[in-house]
Amino acid sequence: DQQVKQNSPSLSVQEGRISILNCDYTNSMFDYFLWYKKYPAEGPTFLISISSIKDKNEDGRFTVFLNKSAKHLSLHIVPSQPGDSAVYFCAAIITGTASKLTFGTGTRLQVTL
Amino acid sequence: DVKVTQSSRYLVKRTGEKVFLECVQDMDHENMFWYRQDPGLGLRLIYFSYDVKMKEKGDIPEGYSVSREKKERFSLILESASTNQTSMYLCASRYPSGRFSYNEQFFGPGTRLTVL
Numbered sequence: 562d563q564q565v566k567q568n569s570p571s572l573s574v575q576e577g578r579i580s581i582l583n584c585d586y587t588n589s590m591f592d593y594f595l596w597y598k599k600y601p602a603e604g605p606t607f608l609i610s611i612s613s614i615k616d617k618n619e620d621g622r623f624t625v626f627l628n629k630s631a632k633h634l635s636l637h638i639v640p641s642q643p644g645d646s647a648v649y650f651c652a653a654i655i656t657g658t659a660s661k662l663t664f665g666t667g668t669r670l671q672v673t674l
Numbered sequence: 675d676v677k678v679t680q681s682s683r684y685l686v687k688r689t690g691e692k693v694f695l696e697c698v699q700d701m702d703h704e705n706m707f708w709y710r711q712d713p714g715l716g717l718r719l720i721y722f723s724y725d726v727k728m729k730e731k732g733d734i735p736e737g738y739s740v741s742r743e744k745k746e747r748f749s750l751i752l753e754s755a756s757t758n759q760t761s762m763y764l765c766a767s768r769y770p771s772g773r774f775s776y777n778e779q780f781f782g783p784g785t786r787l788t789v790l
Contacts, residue, residue, distance in 0.1 A: 570714070593777045604678070604764055604781030605717070650717060656771050659724040661707070661732070662779060666716035 564588045565653050567665035574672050580638040582668050584651035587632065591653035595662065596625060596636050599648045608649075609636070641672045677701070678782035680765055686788045693752040695785055697765030705768045706748035707779065708732075708740065710761040717764065723748055724770065755789045762786050 566585045574580045584594075592613040597605035611618040611625045611634070618625050624637045638645055648669050652662040681696035699706065707722040709732075719732030721740040729740050737759060741749040748767075752759055763785045769776040 567716075593771075595777060597781075602683075602784070602786070604766075604783050606781070607778045610777065654771060654777050656777060659705075659730070660771050661719060661722055662777075664709075664717040666714060 562587075563666070564591075565651060565663050565665040567649075567651060567668045569668050570666070571669040571671070574641045574670065576643060576672055576674055577640045580636075580641045580645065580670055580672070582636040582638075582649050582651075582670065584634045584636075584665055585632060586634075586653050588653070588655075588663075589632065590655045591663075593654045593656050594625070594627060594634050595652045595654070596623075597650045597652060597664075598645075599650065599667070605650060638670075641670075643672050643674065646670055646672045678765060678767055678780050680763075680782040680785050682785050683783060684786050684788075686790065687752075687755050688790050689756060691752075691755050691789075693755050693787065693789075695750040695752075695763055695765075695787070697748045697750070697767075697782055698746055699748075699765075699767040699780070700746065701767060701780065702745065703767035703780075704745070704770055705779075706742065707766040707768075708738075708748065708750045709764045709766065710734070711764060711784075712761050720750065755787075757789050760787060760789045 595610040596608040599605040708720045709717045723742040765782040766779040768779045
C-alpha cells in the first residue's frame with residue numbers, strides 16, 4: 562500500500578521556467594513532510610520541509626505548498642536551473658521518537674537549456 | 675559538518691555469499707536507517723534502529739539482518755546474497771524525530787551492490 566505517491570515519474574522543464582513537482586498521500590496522520598533531491602550515484606540530500614500546521618514554506622527558489630484537505634503537496638522551483646536536474650523524492654512522517662519517513666517513488670526532473 | 679559514510683561505493687558479490695554493508699555517522703544521532711533504492715520503487719526501508727542494540731523491521735526486511743553494537747555504526751547483513759538483492763543501498767541517520775524538528779535524515783553516498 563503506497564501511502565505516499567508521486568504520480569509523475571519524470572518532468573522536463575526549460576531553464577528559467579517554473580518546475581512543479583507533485584505528491585499525494587493517503588495517511589491523514591502524517592504531520593510533517595519533506596522533499597529530498599538525489600543525483601545519480603549520490604545519497605539523497607534534504608531540500609525543504611513543511612509542518613502540517615503550515616500551508617507554505619519558502620527557501621530561496623524552492624517553495625513547498627501543503628493542502629491538507631486534498632492530502633497533496635507540491636514543490637515549486639522558480640526559476641529552474643540545469644543543476645536542478647535530479648530525482649526528487651517527497652517523504653512524510655508521523656512525528657515521534659521512533660518514527661520513520663515514508664518516501665514516494667520519485668520524480669526525475671530534467672531542466673533543459 | 676554532518677557526515678554519514680558507507681564502507682564501499684561499489685560492491686560485486688556472488689550468489690550465496692554473506693555480505694556486510696557498514697555505515698558510520700559522526701553526528702551522535704540515535705536513529706539510523708537502511709534503505710534500498712530501485713528504479714520505479716523509490717526508497718524502501720529495510721531496517722531501522724532508534725538506539726544502540728535496538729532494531730526494528732522496515733517494509734522489506736526479508737533476506738536481511740542488522741547489527742548496532744555502537745551508536746555511530748549500523749551494519750546491514752545479507753546472510754546469503756541473491757540476484758534480486760542487486761540494488762543501491764543507502765544508510766541514513768537522524769536525531770529522534772520531533773514535532774517541528776529533527777525529522778531530517780542525513781544520507782550516506784550509497785553502496786551499489788551487484789550480486790552475480
